[in-house]
Amino acid sequence: MVDINKIRVNLPIEKIPTHWLNILPDLPEKCPPLLFPQTMLPAPFEVVTRIFPVECVKQEVAQEPLIEIPKELREAFVQLQRPTPLQRAISFERAIGLKGDDIKIYYKREDVSPTGSHKSNTALVQAYYAKKQGLKGLITETGAGQWGSALSLGCATMGLECTVYMCRGSYQQKPGRRVLMEIYGSKVHASPSPETQIGKGFFDKDQNHPGSLGIAISEALEHAMRDDKYRYSLGSVVNFVLLHQTVVGQEALEQMKMLKEYPDVVIGSIGGGSNFFGCASPFIKAKLKKEHPNTDIIMVEPTAAPKMTKGKYAWDFGDAVGAGPVAKMYTLGHSFVPSPIHAGGLRYHGSSPIVSILNKNKVIRTVARSQTEVIKAGVLWCKTEGILPAPETCHPIFEAMNQALEAKRKGEKKVILFNHSGHGFFDIQAYTEYLSGSLVDYELPDEEIEASLATLPTVDESKF
Amino acid sequence: MVDINKIRVNLPIEKIPTHWLNILPDLPEKCPPLLFPQTMLPAPFEVVTRIFPVECVKQEVAQEPLIEIPKELREAFVQLQRPTPLQRAISFERAIGLKGDDIKIYYKREDVSPTGSHKSNTALVQAYYAKKQGLKGLITETGAGQWGSALSLGCATMGLECTVYMCRGSYQQKPGRRVLMEIYGSKVHASPSPETQIGKGFFDKDQNHPGSLGIAISEALEHAMRDDKYRYSLGSVVNFVLLHQTVVGQEALEQMKMLKEYPDVVIGSIGGGSNFFGCASPFIKAKLKKEHPNTDIIMVEPTAAPKMTKGKYAWDFGDAVGAGPVAKMYTLGHSFVPSPIHAGGLRYHGSSPIVSILNKNKVIRTVARSQTEVIKAGVLWCKTEGILPAPETCHPIFEAMNQALEAKRKGEKKVILFNHSGHGFFDIQAYTEYLSGSLVDYELPDEEIEASLATLPTVDESKF
Numbered sequence: 001m002v003d004i005n006k007i008r009v010n011l012p013i014e015k016i017p018t019h020w021l022n023i024l025p026d027l028p029e030k031c032p033p034l035l036f037p038q039t040m041l042p043a044p045f046e047v048v049t050r051i052f053p054v055e056c057v058k059q060e061v062a063q064e065p066l067i068e069i070p071k072e073l074r075e076a077f078v079q080l081q082r083p084t085p086l087q088r089a090i091s092f093e094r095a096i097g098l099k100g101d102d103i104k105i106y107y108k109r110e111d112v113s114p115t116g117s118h119k120s121n122t123a124l125v126q127a128y129y130a131k132k133q134g135l136k137g138l139i140t141e142t143g144a145g146q147w148g149s150a151l152s153l154g155c156a157t158m159g160l161e162c163t164v165y166m167c168r169g170s171y172q173q174k175p176g177r178r179v180l181m182e183i184y185g186s187k188v189h190a191s192p193s194p195e196t197q198i199g200k201g202f203f204d205k206d207q208n209h210p211g212s213l214g215i216a217i218s219e220a221l222e223h224a225m226r227d228d229k230y231r232y233s234l235g236s237v238v239n240f241v242l243l244h245q246t247v248v249g250q251e252a253l254e255q256m257k258m259l260k261e262y263p264d265v266v267i268g269s270i271g272g273g274s275n276f277f278g279c280a281s282p283f284i285k286a287k288l289k290k291e292h293p294n295t296d297i298i299m300v301e302p303t304a305a306p307k308m309t310k311g312k313y314a315w316d317f318g319d320a321v322g323a324g325p326v327a328k329m330y331t332l333g334h335s336f337v338p339s340p341i342h343a344g345g346l347r348y349h350g351s352s353p354i355v356s357i358l359n360k361n362k363v364i365r366t367v368a369r370s371q372t373e374v375i376k377a378g379v380l381w382c383k384t385e386g387i388l389p390a391p392e393t394c395h396p397i398f399e400a401m402n403q404a405l406e407a408k409r410k411g412e413k414k415v416i417l418f419n420h421s422g423h424g425f426f427d428i429q430a431y432t433e434y435l436s437g438s439l440v441d442y443e444l445p446d447e448e449i450e451a452s453l454a455t456l457p458t459v460d461e462s463k464f
Numbered sequence: 465m466v467d468i469n470k471i472r473v474n475l476p477i478e479k480i481p482t483h484w485l486n487i488l489p490d491l492p493e494k495c496p497p498l499l500f501p502q503t504m505l506p507a508p509f510e511v512v513t514r515i516f517p518v519e520c521v522k523q524e525v526a527q528e529p530l531i532e533i534p535k536e537l538r539e540a541f542v543q544l545q546r547p548t549p550l551q552r553a554i555s556f557e558r559a560i561g562l563k564g565d566d567i568k569i570y571y572k573r574e575d576v577s578p579t580g581s582h583k584s585n586t587a588l589v590q591a592y593y594a595k596k597q598g599l600k601g602l603i604t605e606t607g608a609g610q611w612g613s614a615l616s617l618g619c620a621t622m623g624l625e626c627t628v629y630m631c632r633g634s635y636q637q638k639p640g641r642r643v644l645m646e647i648y649g650s651k652v653h654a655s656p657s658p659e660t661q662i663g664k665g666f667f668d669k670d671q672n673h674p675g676s677l678g679i680a681i682s683e684a685l686e687h688a689m690r691d692d693k694y695r696y697s698l699g700s701v702v703n704f705v706l707l708h709q710t711v712v713g714q715e716a717l718e719q720m721k722m723l724k725e726y727p728d729v730v731i732g733s734i735g736g737g738s739n740f741f742g743c744a745s746p747f748i749k750a751k752l753k754k755e756h757p758n759t760d761i762i763m764v765e766p767t768a769a770p771k772m773t774k775g776k777y778a779w780d781f782g783d784a785v786g787a788g789p790v791a792k793m794y795t796l797g798h799s800f801v802p803s804p805i806h807a808g809g810l811r812y813h814g815s816s817p818i819v820s821i822l823n824k825n826k827v828i829r830t831v832a833r834s835q836t837e838v839i840k841a842g843v844l845w846c847k848t849e850g851i852l853p854a855p856e857t858c859h860p861i862f863e864a865m866n867q868a869l870e871a872k873r874k875g876e877k878k879v880i881l882f883n884h885s886g887h888g889f890f891d892i893q894a895y896t897e898y899l900s901g902s903l904v905d906y907e908l909p910d911e912e913i914e915a916s917l918a919t920l921p922t923v924d925e926s927k928f
Contacts, residue, residue: 114850
């Protein structure tokens, strides 16, 4: 018998975090700025504030270790399911052969948000600041719709307009999240669309063009630039998005304290870096401050988009066509075209500057895992813990299992924590393929990475 | 500003109910027994225990006011998200024009279970008792898959085999929940199937027969009868299922106490009756005991299947072909063929004997609402509370709005509670139709009900 109070821990609602945790002052080296693509120089404040809400731009470079969360936002967080539960994976542990309490796997339930992922943690905040600034709306892009649906809900909650450019492939084949966005009141365009100059170029040649995240980003940026009452919104990569996600880790830390635990291993999947960082942030901070110097903090990336393990730490464009800001990060090159793995959120060519610095300085580390092995772990997870995980979430599930079994082989005690970033109710296709034996892994020839890396822009840092 | 502790209430995990609430000793009249269809006499214990797990059969007629929940089950409940949160619909209230605290709408979040509905509350219990009895597995039917996926998870959790007969129409067009059942390890057959005598009759004539719940029930029953190591499992209607659902209402009562509230109105949708009764049970009990004699307890049924408002209180078959047990209940006649509304869980021709007695004795009452008005309310709900509700759940949402606006017109204070029975992530089609303006209501001619009611079986109660 297990003590039921140790299976799931609800943080008391009044203990919802009051501040975001800013890692910038603690980084082992200074975080490089975003560059303006036309000049390849640090983007001036007035340029960046034309792209993002002004408060977000301030947070992008803030140096205070803690940044206060406005009260109205905390109220909205509670309505939309914060604090989220922390659970122990009792049934999964048993199924992989663990017994007793020597090795424990905990997971943070970011899937319980109304749109089913961690994305609402920043969507709500960006919409809040946009509203405060007197803007009319936000424009963004989305692949399969995780981010687009989160921003749509954020805008609906704050009373803002929302326009989403959604890759046509997903728009047509995965109507679930598109319909959700429309219910929230968003205008959703299949991208490439005739709505923008950039989109029209592609659309006029092929009205069935399946689209790409790169094109959709470019369309959203162009649209946002048309009218000063609108701004562009981004769901990962940049510092302020990572900042907003730190509520996840702070709650997890408090919940671990309630259990009198501290994790030996912290795991998350890496696409842009925000879900991983959000959960890991307080543990990274404690490691940097030598309070807990030995925590093993692991990012899991797909072998189909191995930016951290096979990419380069370099300046690169954030979007695919070279119209957006340039960042210093681990990248596979902005012209990298990832294979169509189901974990759409992990296919991005680059990664957040913050996690890039941490990875380069070995504060955190990265492993690459294949689609078939992680989905297989996700199936076992669903069968035991009951929750259908998003394909992205299958990555830390697999790695948590890996770490647990390794500890068991070595006879070590271990407390493992991972971010259960989202549910898979809209990702049934991945599981259908797994069950029918048609799920595949994709070979990624080194030459393909080399060719893409050859397109990196040239930046002269001495000019900054 | 709202006190964040009054937006969502998490019951402390150790306060998960220890007993189920048995309404049978409190009913205004004795609950009639289930009849054996071959004899039209009360089904003998040894017949009913060949159909259902023996402990469930005992609970079907138990007279103790409280029945203890085994500790292992409470552990499993915690793993699978009990206690569920109680929330106040702050944003929805504001959107429909309510201000301040005179009128409050609370909802119980049964959608947070891993399969997305209240169904797991009994699925887990039936699987537990089947396992304890030494059985190998459970067999059931499902329409769109809510019940089938819950039982699949219940069986996976308890280590039992599970076979599900799923209407072929849903099997082919709504693969989401079928895949979920298969991940949980269930064997899912499109019904009518060549697996059973009854199914084969239909299947041989038309291999694309879309199926019906009636045929699927008959197939599941036939399959369960083949081998004494298996039993049939039912997701609503019978007394023991309603008993298992009383955890919902007991938690809601405790959560209301934490808020120092007691509901004036309690609302739920009615299909078989178990989600409604589960949430309403302690309030019904308090009304029967005259502790709270004035609580207005409302069932909402679809106008497309108006068994409570236009049906008859009579003996009728539980299945469509007259092979299953006969119950005394409000019914439209077992040959009633409901229109294809999206709230598949509310299309059943009959209702639980318990809620039938309560309705007949005016302890509770019923209103019938149309598909378009309830889905419209669901869209507003999603836009404000963020959660995409199941079409079934749109019914109490609409009625809560109705009750709130009526109270506002009359200048009354009112505390409204309803059971938010499930999410709609697998019901996107209903919303797609709403958004495109193609969602329809169905006319139900009185003659159709009359014709169906003419097929009721004859029962001589004096022979019991």
